[in-house]
Amino acid sequence: MTKNDPYAALRFKEFNIFLWLRFALVFGWSMQFVVIEWQVYALTENPLSLGIIGLCEFLPAFFLAPFAGHIVDKKEKRNLFTLCIALFSLISFGLFWLTSETVESTWETNTILFGIYGLVFFGGVLRAFFGPTIFSLIALLVPKAVYPNAATWSSSTWKGASVFGALCGGFLIAWIGVHYTLGFIFLLVMVALVLVLQIKQKPILNKAINESVKESLKSGIRFVFNDKVILGALTLDMIAVLFGGAVAIFAVFAKDVLDAGPKGFGILNAALSSGSIVMMLATTYIPITKNTGKKLLVSVFGFGICMIIFGASKLMWLSVVALFFSGVFDGISMVVRQTILQLKTPDNMRGRVGAVNSMFVGSSNELGALESGIAAKLFGAPLAVMLGGTVTLLTVVVMSLRNKPLRELDLQKDIEDHYEDIKA
Numbered sequence: 001m002t003k004n005d006p007y008a009a010l011r012f013k014e015f016n017i018f019l020w021l022r023f024a025l026v027f028g029w030s031m032q033f034v035v036i037e038w039q040v041y042a043l044t045e046n047p048l049s050l051g052i053i054g055l056c057e058f059l060p061a062f063f064l065a066p067f068a069g070h071i072v073d074k075k076e077k078r079n080l081f082t083l084c085i086a087l088f089s090l091i092s093f094g095l096f097w098l099t100s101e102t103v104e105s106t107w108e109t110n111t112i113l114f115g116i117y118g119l120v121f122f123g124g125v126l127r128a129f130f131g132p133t134i135f136s137l138i139a140l141l142v143p144k145a146v147y148p149n150a151a152t153w154s155s156s157t158w159k160g161a162s163v164f165g166a167l168c169g170g171f172l173i174a175w176i177g178v179h180y181t182l183g184f185i186f187l188l189v190m191v192a193l194v195l196v197l198q199i200k201q202k203p204i205l206n207k208a209i210n211e212s213v214k215e216s217l218k219s220g221i222r223f224v225f226n227d228k229v230i231l232g233a234l235t236l237d238m239i240a241v242l243f244g245g246a247v248a249i250f251a252v253f254a255k256d257v258l259d260a261g262p263k264g265f266g267i268l269n270a271a272l273s274s275g276s277i278v279m280m281l282a283t284t285y286i287p288i289t290k291n292t293g294k295k296l297l298v299s300v301f302g303f304g305i306c307m308i309i310f311g312a313s314k315l316m317w318l319s320v321v322a323l324f325f326s327g328v329f330d331g332i333s334m335v336v337r338q339t340i341l342q343l344k345t346p347d348n349m350r351g352r353v354g355a356v357n358s359m360f361v362g363s364s365n366e367l368g369a370l371e372s373g374i375a376a377k378l379f380g381a382p383l384a385v386m387l388g389g390t391v392t393l394l395t396v397v398v399m400s401l402r403n404k405p406l407r408e409l410d411l412q413k414d415i416e417d418h419y420e421d422i423k424a
Helices: 013-044 047-063 065-074 077-098 101-106 109-138 144-196 213-226 228-244 247-257 261-282 292-312 316-344 347-379 381-402 412-423
Strands: none
Touching: 013 047, 013 077, 013 109, 013 144, 047 065, 047 109, 065 077, 065 109, 065 213, 065 347, 077 109, 077 144, 109 144, 109 316, 109 347, 144 261, 144 316, 213 228, 213 347, 228 292, 228 316, 228 347, 228 381, 247 261, 247 381, 261 316, 292 316, 292 381, 316 347, 347 381
């Protein structure tokens, strides 16, 4: 294993198993979300019902995250991950059963609908635990020197699985229907459950046995807000997604601005996602630990510029190019942020820091969609996106001037020291 080995993390068997099971889970989860949206809209023909789905998942995921982080730090990670997957399989099976011919022919539509909402809410509860558990488990599968490479492969797997899961969900609905698509998702979750059992149990690194829940939560939040590097990285990501993102209103651009129709809508989504995936894979070969802070700031700034270009564009080809490069910059910032979190977080606090990260990322995604919709309604979609991109640029400028530790962050020496430890 060399310092610039692009496959460093893949040389550890348990990390490979983790990537396969994470792909299966995220692929299934993304597909399931698409199928649920389709089924709920088919039952209600009311766009508001789609917003309720997001709300049902967001509320428990956001508000339970701090408590989930406390529990994750206290528990053995492999077993907790196994429990989360097992409970997720119950959700998948429940949705499979609710869409069966027997239920649809005997139950009222509202009963089925509330059943789906209830399972989505339960999924939000699990989501509060999945984030910090996965964040904590990765650090126990590879040496610290390999964290940047592991973060790259893990982020790439997540992004690829979420993109292809959403894409396949639409195709499978057309080919085999909602019911059997949900059955396929249940099988994917069972595969993940078998795979997670191939990972050995890990030591519990938080020895503060007598620490109260209140003190545990306060110490986790205090650590994040006192560490300018971690807080700066999380803030940049949250602002970029909350104000700079435009995924929620791509349909408006495809239909009303670019006159590109449904195919154009698909192309816009594909351009953004493909840019992220390409760059994430590229970072396995291109080290991102040198001048880490500057790379993060430049990537978020570049993302803001691309979104301003996208908002101003009236040409389909220019919009696609802008979104592709916004995905490139987003891919860089995602890998850099995950690397910073993995290297800067103490082992005994990974669950709580991972939970705070989930709150930042989760809230920015859901609230970002709400912000995009409101801004598009008030100012029109193009101006809304350009204003969001401008807010992103201003945030980067302020962070560059006010957050010196983040601006001057360079993780290369830390990585070299950990490689020396491995050799010793």
